[in-house]
Amino acid sequence: MRYISTRGRAPVLDFEGVTLTGLASDGGLYLPESWPQFSADEIRAMRGLSYPELAYEIMAPFVGDSLTDQELLGLCQQAYGAFDHAAVTPLVQLDQQHWLLELFHGPTLAFKDVALQLLGLLFEKFLEKRERPLTIIGATSGDTGSAAIHAVAGREGVEIFMLHPEGRVSEIQRRQMTTVSASNVHNIAIAGSFDDAQSHVKRMFADPVLTDTLDIGAVNSINWARLMAQVVYYFAAALQLGAPDRKVAFSVPTGNFGDVFAGYVAAQMGLPVERLIVATNKNDILARAIRDGDYSVGESHATITPSMDIQVSSNFERLLFEANGRDAEGLAAQMDGFGQSKTLALDPMQREGIAEMFSAHRATPEDTLTAMRWAYENCGEVIDPHTAVGLHAACSLTMADEIDPAIPVVTLATAHPAKFPDAVEQAIGTRADLPDRVGDLFALEERFETLSADYEAVRDYISAKATR
Ligand SMILES: Cc1ncc(COP(=O)(O)O)c(C=O)c1O
Numbered sequence: 241m242r243y244i245s246t247r248g249r250a251p252v253l254d255f256e257g258v259t260l261t262g263l264a265s266d267g268g269l270y271l272p273e274s275w276p277q278f279s280a281d282e283i284r285a286m287r288g289l290s291y292p293e294l295a296y297e298i299m300a301p302f303v304g305d306s307l308t309d310q311e312l313l314g315l316c317q318q319a320y321g322a323f324d325h326a327a328v329t330p331l332v333q334l335d336q337q338h339w340l341l342e343l344f345h346g347p348t349l350a351f352k353d354v355a356l357q358l359l360g361l362l363f364e365k366f367l368e369k370r371e372r373p374l375t376i377i378g379a380t381s382g383d384t385g386s387a388a389i390h391a392v393a394g395r396e397g398v399e400i401f402m403l404h405p406e407g408r409v410s411e412i413q414r415r416q417m418t419t420v421s422a423s424n425v426h427n428i429a430i431a432g433s434f435d436d437a438q439s440h441v442k443r444m445f446a447d448p449v450l451t452d453t454l455d456i457g458a459v460n461s462i463n464w465a466r467l468m469a470q471v472v473y474y475f476a477a478a479l480q481l482g483a484p485d486r487k488v489a490f491s492v493p494t495g496n497f498g499d500v501f502a503g504y505v506a507a508q509m510g511l512p513v514e515r516l517i518v519a520t521n522k523n524d525i526l527a528r529a530i531r532d533g534d535y536s537v538g539e540s541h542a543t544i545t546p547s548m549d550i551q552v553s554s555n556f557e558r559l560l561f562e563a564n565g566r567d568a569e570g571l572a573a574q575m576d577g578f579g580q581s582k583t584l585a586l587d588p589m590q591r592e593g594i595a596e597m598f599s600a601h602r603a604t605p606e607d608t609l610t611a612m613r614w615a616y617e618n619c620g621e622v623i624d625p626h627t628a629v630g631l632h633a634a635c636s637l638t639m640a641d642e643i644d645p646a647i648p649v650v651t652l653a654t655a656h657p658a659k660f661p662d663a664v665e666q667a668i669g670t671r672a673d674l675p676d677r678v679g680d681l682f683a684l685e686e687r688f689e690t691l692s693a694d695y696e697a698v699r700d701y702i703s704a705k706a707t708r
């Protein structure tokens with residue numbers, strides 16, 4: 241498979257190249273040149289496969305010649321063997337129409353593990369042949385950081401610098417990152433928001449102070465391999481609910497738009513997806529963009545769903561590209577304008593294309609707490625606040641009859657409730673226990689640097705510390 245940039249001015253890459261690259265050199269994001277297709281019969285034949293076997297089937301067309309079939313299947317078996325549930329991403333029924341897809345059975349208790357456990361292995365495999373180390377620079381609002389750190393800590397040939405917004409991740413999330421003592425892990429708290437951290441990271445991919453002497457890689461969802469691995473669980477859930485002979489809708493707690501874009505990819509590949517619901521918190525730029533065509537950056541609000549406190553949503557660019565008929569030149573102009581003005585008006589073609597598949601819904605903190613209470617009192621399920629944003633959106637649409645009652649609606653349960661004990665206690669009066677596999681985070685020493693949000697300060701720190 242060949243990969244092209246959304247802005248059309250970067251080299252075309254193969255899967256290995258795109259995995260090790262991250263952001264395209266023209267500032268765009270890589271996408272496959274075309275979408276692999278599965279017929280209804282081919283999807284039916286996937287029923288009953290184990291998760292690693294299914295992952296292999298879905299990802300093989302994207303990987304192409306970069307790995308042999310045996311290598312890819314072996315990596316899937318290794319990555320998903322580390323999960324604490326045999327189904328890897330089990331489905332839980334809430335009521336007649338609503339389901340939860342539990343994506344938090346990996347080592348760091350969030351959906352990020354599903355892709356990052358595999359990505360760590362892909363890095364190791366591809367780096368065997370290279371002499372220079374890969375310097376990973378990432379930004380996290382809490383979950384990508386720990387999942388990425390656990391995926392690469394102690395691995396040869398990789399070093400990771402992870403930026404998080406100081407005081408704006410939960411204590412458990414911070415400790416999951418900062419108590420890892422491997423020498424190739426560097427945590428940096430910046431005095432700013434996640435958006436500041438993410439914009440710094442993107443700028444570093446084009447900064448010769450770093451790129452002249454370092455090979456920089458990405459673990460955020462700007463890296464195509466992240467999204468590819470997330471496509472698999474949409475197939476896994478829909479197959480269990482009757483696909484391809486029955487349509488399924490998904491409600492996705494959304495921030496950087498990676499997870500829900502993976503659902504869009506599944507639909508492009510032939511999975512019968514009825515609707516993708518983009519569920520946001522008070523940081524509702526995506527809800528405004530999808531409903532009103534207005535993608536303009538607002539103030540970044542701190543909420544009880546900190547991982548979704550995001551304004552500039554990286555992967556929305558991928559959808560804008562798809563929705564303008566893959567016109568790279570047009571998109572580059574649109575994104576240049578957005579870079580300057582921080583506002584972007586979707587054109588009619590983009591609005592129409594997006595409305596065909598996506599709905600959007602915003603949850604207030606009270607909506608979020610109510611959804612957590614509802615799941616607990618009616619279904620005995622303790623859910624995390626991010627999942628609750630998704631569940632609130634799912635229930636709002638079904639109650640408004642916007643989704644046919646015969647269609648199952650799957651809310652993606654993106655994190656384990658123990659990661660957000662304060663919000664859980666506020667909602668249901670009790671705290672969720674951390675699973676044993678996390679260890680005693682409070683007994684370990686934390687290690688991180690605190691820096692101002694100034695770009696040069698962060699870049700120079702990384703430049704001075706990185707191994708060459
Ligand atoms: C728990 C949780 N839910 C939802 C999201 C939003 O996912 P995405 O950024 O892929 O839209 C995130 C962060 O990305 C998260 O950590």
Ligand SMILES: N[C@@H](CCOP(=O)(O)O)C(=O)O
Nearest residue numbers: 380381382383384460461547
């Ligand atoms: N919520 C994320 C933000 C980064 O998203 P990514 O999917 O692009 O890595 C986090 O937890 O860090």
